[in-house]
Amino acid sequence: MSKNSNKFLDDLTPFQWFEQWLNDATEKIEQDPNAMSLATIDPIGTLSIRIVLLKAWDNKGFVFYTNSKSRKGAAMNVNKQVGLSFYWPSLNRQIRISGSVEKVTDLESDAYFQSRAVRSKLGAWASKQSQPLESREHLLRSVAEYGAEFGDEVPRPAHWFGYRVIPSDMEFWEAGEFRLHNRWRWERDNEKWRVQRLNP
Template identity: 50%
Template sequence: MELSTENPFEQFATWLSEAEESELNDPNGMALATATKDGQPAVRMVLLKGYDEQGFVFYTNLESNKGRDLIENPKAALLFHWKSKRRQIRVEGLVESVTNEEADEYYASRSRGSQIGAWASQQSRPLESRYALEKSVAKYTAKFGISKVPRPDHWSGFRIRPHRIEFWQDGAFRLHDRFIFTRGNEADDWEIDRLYP
């Protein structure tokens, strides 16, 4: 494998586009690793909702475990794994909140049911029963009626601004191809190195 570009975001776009043609479900699915202030790690799957030269964006309940982790310790790692392509991309970087305008725009694009769900779910907290969740959904469905559902203050997005992006392609006899892009800060050019498998 050789890289098609010296820009990691362009390389990412190429691989994501190819994965969208071959992955059955959620080619934009990514494992998100966070850590608490005192270093306890956690990982879960989330969906990539946007990316550009500034970084990779997803949205969540800010009061969830991941939301609290990222507010207390604004560093994260991502892993995209596309089994159909036998590829993965690892991303590490600093985290920032998206702007209110970005969050509002994405929230408005969601289905009404998903918007109501953002109000009804106290994400990551104990739930006494499925009925309690359904009751909460009914409460907010009635509250908003046919009017526009506003974005809750506790729901927004994060952007991972990478300083390290690694591209991995499976190879015969476990002789994989690995390229890593690194930079000290965003004003720096990306440095590219090939890694041993």
């Protein structure tokens, strides 16, 4: 189907588009094809952006894991509205998502946490993410102390869990010749998704 017509937009849902583009990225990009920018807004309106990794997704939303006491965690505890953006330079594609976050179930967070390497699990305990750190030695000592406490059976810290971004709109961008790029955005209207082509 030619991307010059609008018909091709109706053939797939935004989630099916997402799946195709993420699959293409995973096939072609070696390092972190699942990296995405996450924008949050804190209670005084300061916007902040950082990269996190997409660890799961389905038609409900897009899941990443972090420390809920971090800067982003503190912002999301108060303001649930966030933005995500993927950019795959070698594919000339971008996806932007706006939505609101909710905590994933403890079962889901436990399952993902337990899939991590022991040292990564210990790091989740040792790192007071986004707080000042006196020296790297302090951090390494803290990892060793938690290692001595837990051994190989490291439980998930209660403040470390997954957030699911429930999308309210999803916008796709693909580079076109002479900067006549293709852009189209889906917006959620209750349970329906409506798509519109946008000027580049």
